[in-house]
Amino acid sequence: GAVVSQHPSRVICKSGTSVKIECRSLDFQATTMFWYRQFPKQSLMLMATSNEGSKATYEQGVEKDKFLINHASLTLSTLTVTSAHPEDSSFYICSATLGGVGGSPLHFGNGTRLTVT
């Protein structure tokens, strides 16, 4: 149980275009999903917390107008990288938890490797 599906796994786009990444909880409902960014050989950096039916909470330094998050249902959150630039190239991973406050385990998607040319 607790499977999280992320799509696409890889995407190459041209500078200036937008890319949408989907994160789905397949066998459970996730009121909260998290979006992380991981640079090569580095740790996971939390970008934002996605809340179903409300606005996402962004971490300091993350541009909310550039990284648009929509959590329209209990099983789907999307991250759209708008007007992508080469410096946005990275590994983006979503995760979801079954629990709320108290630190339930995170279940991660397979990640999306974005390359902006």
Next chain:
Amino acid sequence: GQQVMQIPQYQHVQEGEDFTTYCNSSTTLSNIQWYKQRPGGHPVFLIQLVKSGEVKKQKRLTFQFGEAKKNSSLHITATQTTDVGTYFCAASGAGSYQLTFGKGTKLSVIP
């Protein structure tokens, strides 16, 4: 926000040797979790520690949570090539579900 220091950053061991990675926080933690990320993969949850002084074992892996709930360790006995990957600790403070990840320890096992 919550800060978690993890050391070492890299560890190369001969197959059969033991391996330990440590996480430390300056503040008391609500709980700590450990994840493993294989090369090219995504983090996979290993275990969660909640109680002060807690010790949990999973086969050759031993996880400890300090008495003061400010530090934790993951110890692997007799490493195997399948243990290769990056091990992350992730911690949350009291009343928060938000996890802060350590920088990870990349384990290489030489056959």
